[in-house]
Structure formats: C-alpha cells, structure tokens
Amino acid sequence: MxxxxxxxxxxxxxxxxxxxxxxxxxxxxxxxxxMALEPLPETAETRGAWLDFDQFRRVVVVSPYAAECLAAVLDRYWPQLPVGIDYYAVGAATAETLHRELGVRVHVPPGGGETTSEALLALGSLRRLDDQRVLLVAGEGGRTLLAETLAARGARLTRLAVYRRRLxxxxxxxxxxxxxxxxxxxxxxxxxxxxxxxxxxxxxxxxxxxxxxxxxxxxxxxxxxxxxxxxxxxxxxxxxxxxxxxxxxxxxxxxxxxxxxx
Known part of the structure; x- marks a missing residue:
C-alpha cells in the first residue's frame, strides 16, 4: 500500500x-x-406537495442532504409537523438528520446489512402500498429503483427532486x-x-x-x-x-x- x-x-x-x-x-x-450539492429552486409542483404534505402516508428520503432540504422547507410550511406520517431513510446518516432536524422516528434498513435502496425496500411495511400516498424526496437524476418499485407496489407516488449534483x-x-x-x-x-x-x-x-x-x-x-x-x-x-x-x-x-x- x-x-x-x-x-x-x-x-x-x-x-x-x-x-x-x-x-x-x-x-x-x-x-x-x-461534486457540489446545490438546492433546487421551488416550483409550482414542489410547492403543491409541501402544502399537501399532511396527505402523505409515508415519506422516503434518500440522502442526508435531501433530509436537510426537506427539514428546511417543512420549517417554512409546517412549523408543527402533521401526525400519522411514517418516515423512511436509506441509511443511518439520513435517519439521524431527519431525527435531529424534525424529531421524528425513522425506519431504516435492518442492521448488519448494506444501507441501500434494495435493503430499504425489503422492509415489511413497504411491501404493499395499495393506493397509499408516498412522497420520495431525492436529488435530481440518480437511480430509479425506489420510485419504480414503490409505484409497482401500489403507491400513489410523488417524487420530488430538492437538490442537484454538479460534477x-x-x-x-x-x-x-x-x-x-x-x-x-x-x-x-x-x-x-x-x-x-x-x-x-x-x-x-x-x-x-x-x-x-x-x-x-x-x-x-x-x-x-x-x-x-x-x-x-x-x-x-x-x-x-x-x-x-x-x-x-x-x-x-x-x-x-x-x-x-x-
């Protein structure tokens, strides 16, 4: 070496x-x-999703920076978080950011395995999502596995890109x-x-x-x-x-x- x-x-x-x-x-x-991470400007689509945030049953966040962006926007729109929403994170760092910024309990892949989209999708609570509204908070571009699988399992999925990656x-x-x-x-x-x-x-x-x-x-x-x-x-x-x-x-x-x- x-x-x-x-x-x-x-x-x-x-x-x-x-x-x-x-x-x-x-x-x-x-x-x-x-690589640089840059928050994306708000659009009519994203603003509509934030206003309807209380209508989502599950919120899936893919990265710590996505979690930071989500926390910042919810602080503006929802000073008091709505109840009845389950939060999911692909990895421990994302879960820690959500818990620190929002004070919510977060579902993560089982311990001892890789922190990947595949591992998160193995959780029992994400296996059947018949007609449930699910929000996926991510960066621009990236893998499509989470979105495609959640939709295939019956979710009424909204995917929001809240930041961009610039090489x-x-x-x-x-x-x-x-x-x-x-x-x-x-x-x-x-x-x-x-x-x-x-x-x-x-x-x-x-x-x-x-x-x-x-x-x-x-x-x-x-x-x-x-x-x-x-x-x-x-x-x-x-x-x-x-x-x-x-x-x-x-x-x-x-x-x-x-x-x-x-």
Missing part, C-alpha cells in the same frame, strides 16, 4: 465527519472536491495524485463520482485500494478497471474508516498485535 494520504471524495458537509473518522485511525487524509473537474493536485496513484486509498460512496474520477485514474491508481460503501459500487468499480475494491459495511464514517484500516496491511498487523497482547 502506498504511503500517501487517504483520499476522500464525499461531497457536502459529511466529508468532515468522514475525514475525522479516518484520521482517528492514524491516517493522513486529503479531501478531493469532485467538478478535479484540481491539479488531485489529478496528479490520481494519475500517479499517489495515495494510500481512495474512498468513494457515489457511482456518479466513481465514474467521473475514473477518467483521471492511470494504471497505478487502478491497483490502489478503493473503499466503497456497497457491493453495487464494487461491481461498478470492477467494470471501470479498479482492481482492489474493498466494500465497507455501510456508508457511515465509522464503517468507511474501518474499511480503510482493513485494506491497510500495516494497520491490520498493528490490530493483530494488539489482540495478541490482549
């Missing part, structure tokens, strides 16, 4: 928590800006690291970002450890030519930091020695 920093390319404010978790494991960390060209410094493979590991939790960065990855970089948050991303990594994908147990900072340590033979030896001494 190379001796450079661990590169993280997580957009938005969550990058700071990820950097802190990896640094706590004893690694130098460098952030690479590859950024890597800085000269990041391009040099990707071209030379001059880093200890690369941490990516978005397929869009992974495909974007692959354009600048030379052969050496493709043989460096790539830390991803799901088997779906690992499969994509393989098609892009990455030889050493490591699947974390989830997309949380702790899970990703643990995967970085797992991919580092020196760190693994240290952990093993500590266990032997214990």
């Amino acid at each position: 190379a001796t450079g920093p661990v590169l993280i390319c997580r957009p938005g404010p969550r990058a700071a928590a990820l950097a802190e978790a990896i640094a706590a494991r004893g690694f130098a960390v460098e952030r690479g800006e590859a 950024l060209d890597p800085t000269a410094a990041l391009r040099r690291r990707l071209a030379a493979g001059d880093y200890r590991a690369l941490v990516v939790t978005s397929g869009e970002i992974l495909e974007h960065l692959a354009r600048w990855c030379a052969e050496t970089a493709l043989h460096q450890p790539l830390i991803v948050s799901s088997t779906r991303l690992a499969t994509l990594a393989g098609t892009l030519g990455f030889r050493r994908p490591v699947v974390a147990s989830g997309a949380t900072p702790a899970a990703l930091a643990a995967a970085v340590a797992e991919a580092d033979p020196e760190q693994a030896n240290v952990d093993h020695d500590d266990l032997e001494k214990g």
